[in-house]
Amino acid sequence: MKLILALAVILQVYVSNTVCYDYKEVLQKSLLFYEAQRSGKLPSDQRVTWRKDSALNDKGVNGEDLTGGYYDAGDFVKFGFQMSFTATILAWGLIDHQKGYEDAGSLEEGRKALKWALDYILKAHVSENVFYAQAGSGVADHNYWGRPEDMTEARPTYMINTTHPGSDLAAETAAALAASYLVYKDLDSKYAQTLLTHAKQLYNFAYTYRGKYSDAFDDVRCCYNSSGYEDELVWGAAWMYRATNDSTYLKYVDNEYPTIQYYIGFSWDQKAGGADVLLAKITGQSKYLTKITNYCEQIVNSQQRTPKGLIFISQWGSLSSTSYVMQVCLETAALGVNTAKYRAETKKQIDYMLGDTGYSYVVGFGSKYPTHCHHRAASCPDKPATCDWNQFSTTEPNPHVLTGALVGGPGADDDYTDLRSDYVHNEVATYYNSGFQTIIAALIELGYSD
Ligand SMILES: *[C@@H]1O[C@H](CO)[C@@H](O)[C@H](O)[C@H]1NC(C)=O
Ligand SMILES: *[C@@H]1O[C@H](CO)[C@@H](O)[C@H](O)[C@H]1NC(C)=O
Ligand SMILES: *[C@@H]1O[C@H](CO)[C@@H](O)[C@H](O)[C@H]1NC(C)=O
Numbered sequence: 001m002k003l004i005l006a007l008a009v010i011l012q013v014y015v016s017n018t019v020c021y022d023y024k025e026v027l028q029k030s031l032l033f034y035e036a037q038r039s040g041k042l043p044s045d046q047r048v049t050w051r052k053d054s055a056l057n058d059k060g061v062n063g064e065d066l067t068g069g070y071y072d073a074g075d076f077v078k079f080g081f082q083m084s085f086t087a088t089i090l091a092w093g094l095i096d097h098q099k100g101y102e103d104a105g106s107l108e109e110g111r112k113a114l115k116w117a118l119d120y121i122l123k124a125h126v127s128e129n130v131f132y133a134q135a136g137s138g139v140a141d142h143n144y145w146g147r148p149e150d151m152t153e154a155r156p157t158y159m160i161n162t163t164h165p166g167s168d169l170a171a172e173t174a175a176a177l178a179a180s181y182l183v184y185k186d187l188d189s190k191y192a193q194t195l196l197t198h199a200k201q202l203y204n205f206a207y208t209y210r211g212k213y214s215d216a217f218d219d220v221r222c223c224y225n226s227s228g229y230e231d232e233l234v235w236g237a238a239w240m241y242r243a244t245n246d247s248t249y250l251k252y253v254d255n256e257y258p259t260i261q262y263y264i265g266f267s268w269d270q271k272a273g274g275a276d277v278l279l280a281k282i283t284g285q286s287k288y289l290t291k292i293t294n295y296c297e298q299i300v301n302s303q304q305r306t307p308k309g310l311i312f313i314s315q316w317g318s319l320s321s322t323s324y325v326m327q328v329c330l331e332t333a334a335l336g337v338n339t340a341k342y343r344a345e346t347k348k349q350i351d352y353m354l355g356d357t358g359y360s361y362v363v364g365f366g367s368k369y370p371t372h373c374h375h376r377a378a379s380c381p382d383k384p385a386t387c388d389w390n391q392f393s394t395t396e397p398n399p400h401v402l403t404g405a406l407v408g409g410p411g412a413d414d415d416y417t418d419l420r421s422d423y424v425h426n427e428v429a430t431y432y433n434s435g436f437q438t439i440i441a442a443l444i445e446l447g448y449s450d
Contacts, residue, residue, distance in 0.1 A: 029404030069120030093438030100441030166213025171236030319409030
C-alpha cells in the first residue's frame with residue numbers, strides 16, 4: 001500500500017513537471033468562444049456556424065439600433081458592465097502581449113474579438129451623458145431555455161443618464177475605449193479617434209455624475225450589483241492617462257485614490273489591483289508598486305488553496321477569479337518584482353485549469369473536459385429539433401461543443417461535477433475568458449509554449 005502511494009506521488013510529480021500544454025491552441029480556442037457569444041447579425045467569416053443571427057430587434061427607448069455585442073454567459077442578456085470589462089482586459093492583452101497573439105497566429109482574430117464589443121459600445125453611447133447599460137431583462141431572459149434565434153420574450157433596454165448615473169459602468173467603458181484606442185491608433189487612426197472621443201465623454205460623465213449603475217435601474221440587481229464606483233474612477237483615469245498623456249487624469253487618480261478599497265479579487269466589480277499595477281507601470285511611482293507587491297505576496301503566499309494547489313478566491317467562477325488575480329501579478333512580474341516567482345505561480349495556476357488534475361476546464365481542449373456546461377445555445381440540437389427546458393434537464397452532453405470556454409470551475413476541495421444545472425461551477429462567461437486569455441497570450445510571449 002505504501003509503495004503504491006509512493007509510486008502515485010512520484011507519478012504525479014512526474015506528470016505535473018513534464019506535461020506541457022499547447023498555449024497557442026488554447027488562445028485560438030478561446031477566441032472561438034468569443035464568436036460563440038456573438039449577438040446580432042453574424043458576419044460572413046463566422047467560424048462557429050452552429051450559432052445563428054439573433055436579437056435583431058434590440059433597440060433603445062428612442063429606437064436606437066442596439067444590435068450586436070456579446071451575450072454575457074450561458075444566457076442572452078447583454079450586460080454592459082461585464083462587456084466593457086471584458087473589452088478592457090482583451091485590449092490590455094492586445095497592447096501589452098501582442099507578440100503572444102502574433103506567435104499564435106491569432107492577432108487578427110484577437111482584434112476581431114475586441115471590435116465585436118467596441119462596435120456595440122459605440123452604438124450604446126447614444127449621447128454624451130446617455131449610455132445603454134443593458135439589453136434584455138435578466139429576469140425574463142433567465143426564464144427561457146432555448147436557442148437565441150428563437151427568443152420571443154421582450155428585450156427591454158436600460159440606460160444610465162444624468163438623473164440615474166452609473167460612474168462604475170461609464171468609467172469602465174471609458175477604460176475599455178481608451179485601452180482600445182491604443183490597440184487601433186497605428187492601425188486605423190479614424191476608428192481610434194472615435195474610440196478616444198467616446199472615452200473622454202464617458203469618463204467625464206462618470207466623474208461628473210456620481211452613482212452606482214445598479215442603483216440606476218432595477219433589472220441588473222438580479223445578477224450584478226456593484227460594490228462601488230471609486231475604483232473604476234481610478235482605473236478609468238489610469239487608462240485615460242495612458243491613452244492621452246493628459247495630466248488632468250492623474251489629478252483625478254489622486255483625488256479618488258484615497259477612497260478606493262482593496263478587496264480580495266480583481267474582477268468586473270473590483271479594480272484596485274489592476275489600477276495599481278497599471279499606475280505603477282505608467283507613472284513609475286513606488287507607492288503603487290508597493291501596494292501591488294504586497295497584494296501579490298498575500299495572494300501567492302497566504303491565500304487559501306485547494307488540496308491540489310488552486311489559489312481559491314471565490315466559489316462562483318473560481319477559475320476566472322484566480323485568473324484575474326494572477327493576471328495582475330503577472331503584470332507585476334513584468335515590472336521586475338518577484339518575476340520568477342509570479343511567473344511560475346501563474347503558469348502553475350493556468351496548468352491546473354488546463355489539465356494538471358487530469359481534467360481540463362476548457363471546453364474542447366485536452367482529452368477530458370466539460371461536455372455539459374451551462375449554455376443555452378450549445379445545449380440545443382440543430383433544428384428542426386425542439387429546444388426547451390427538457391434540453392436543460394437532459395443528462396446527454398451538449399450537442400454543440402462550446403470550444404474554448406473556461407467553465408466556472410471547482411469548489412474549495414477541487415470538487416467539481418459536469419452538470420448543466422450547476423451554474424455556479426459550470427457556467428461560462430465572456431469575462432471568465434478575458435483574464436485567462438490575456439495570461440495565455442503573455443505566457444506565449446514569454447516563450448512558455450515553445
Ligand atoms: C434615465 O435613466 C433612467 C434609468 O434607466 C430611466 O428610467 C429614465 O427614463 C431616463 N431618463 C430619460 C430622460 O430618458
Ligand atoms: C442587489 O441589491 C439589491 C438591493 O439593492 C438586493 O435586493 C439584491 O438581492 C442584490 N442582488 C444580489 C445578487 O446581490
Ligand atoms: C505619450 O507619451 C509617450 C511617451 O512619451 C508617447 O510615446 C506617446 O505618443 C504620447 N501619446 C500622446 C497621445 O501624446
